[in-house]
Amino acid sequence: MLVADGTFDTGLASVLDVLHTANDLRHELPQPPPPWRVTRVGPGGPARTAAGHLVETVAPGDADPPGVVIVPGIGHRRADPLLQWLQSPEREPAYALLRDAHARGVPLAAACTGTFLAAESGVLTGLPATTSWWLAPWFRRRYPLVALDDDRMLVHAPGIITAGAGTAHLDLALALVRQVCPALATLTARYLLADHRSTQAGYALPGHLARSDPTVAAFARWVREHLREPVRIADAARALGTSERSLQRAVDRALGVAPLRLTQRIRLDEAAHLLCTTRLPVEEVARRVGYENVTTLTTLLRERLDTTPGRLRRQARAVGPGAC
Template identity: 50%
Template sequence: MREAQTRLLAWLAEGASIAASCIGTFLLAEAGVLDGQKATTTWSMAPLFRQRYPAIQLDESRMLVPSAVGVTAGSAMGHLDLALWLIRQASPELAGLVSRYLLADIRSAQAPYIIPNHLAQSDPLILKFEQWARAHLRDGFSLDDAAAALGTTPRTLQRRCASVLGKPPLAYFQDLRVEQAQSLLHGGGLDVEAIAAEVGYADGATLRTLLRQRLGRGVRELRADLR
């Protein structure tokens, strides 16, 4: 690792930009070249990444994150996004042409693919919080109630969510609502108002706004994905 670190630092000193995606981002992080920088990695490894490299500003919801040292990309298929990003720096037109030949859409986020309960598996307290949250989606979120049910303090729950998930408890609760709403939309048997009630919202308009903010797509688009 020291040899790799020395080589990476030498390349940076010569003005080179470094790119990595998926598990490759761990190599850059281990070498220390991402310290103090923004980065992304495969969403499924985000809790481990965040715990090992607290000096890096991780955002696993994004597909691509440029920084002062180069660019990092998300999960395995992020290699394709990374290659298209590098081409785009030289020629946006060429990047668009290549993406059409490869039948590859330009994806800006990993958020629609994240499985919240997978992230929860990395920590016992977060796993218990996930189970509690799923049982209370219709009731709305209360930090005090959640902490009491888990036998911990609100501050401890907030800190653990931040260190493992990179977000506060309420944001993770919202992730679970979005996941459940998607599942119900795919089931096709409920209208938007009924789904909103199932995940704790007063009306369908609020749910529509949340889905578009989190996933970048509306209800019609999400349902159209199944056709």
């Protein structure tokens, strides 16, 4: 496991907890797989995590040949500090380690902001990947040769698995265990109460993503002001003082989707908010976000956010007033 100064504590601990739990449970299976043995590779000596904890590491040259290299996230939540961190000369040994492992066919796995470190090293060039949803616009701009799918929780590509934001470290570690022994992965997930999650789209905030570009932000505001109405891109472009083609390019450049798909995301985000915070009938919620047909809203919630109106309301009741 690659542990650099500034490593995201939750990500590091999540991967370790999954692998240690799998080791503890492996003897409950008739034919247990070999145990996981984790080596923390870093500067050699203690690395300081984002929360200030010290983790002992060994230098790459002092570690045994790995069976897999895992890159947890880095504790930067904003793009500018993360990009500065990535460009520091101190990162070069990590990049060299990843490039060398990839060249030798060693499987790689990266989660959350750790996917930026993998992309910066070049090992993701030409491959599909995912990343932290809130940093997707910056990832897309900096690494145009990576086929980013930021809706996905996990993306499997030749030689590397990438995972989404924060607790997607759990999904990543369970995927590694599943490759060795599916039964042990299932058992570990049940002990850790880790549900299967195929998408992180339900957690993404369209308004936050739109703010990465002024034109996209203005378009998102216009959509929210016209949520009940049919959205015509030509009308939106005219209202914003730009061309339809320029608007389409801006949305695609920032978010990797067409304006109508962003409109759909905004509608579904508002629908989820209303379902969580009001007692409006589902039919009325659908009308307020521009869908005359409840079936359309329900289908899109299931397909895009992996949820349903009933599930959202049950979750809101369980959490209490103000949920979502």
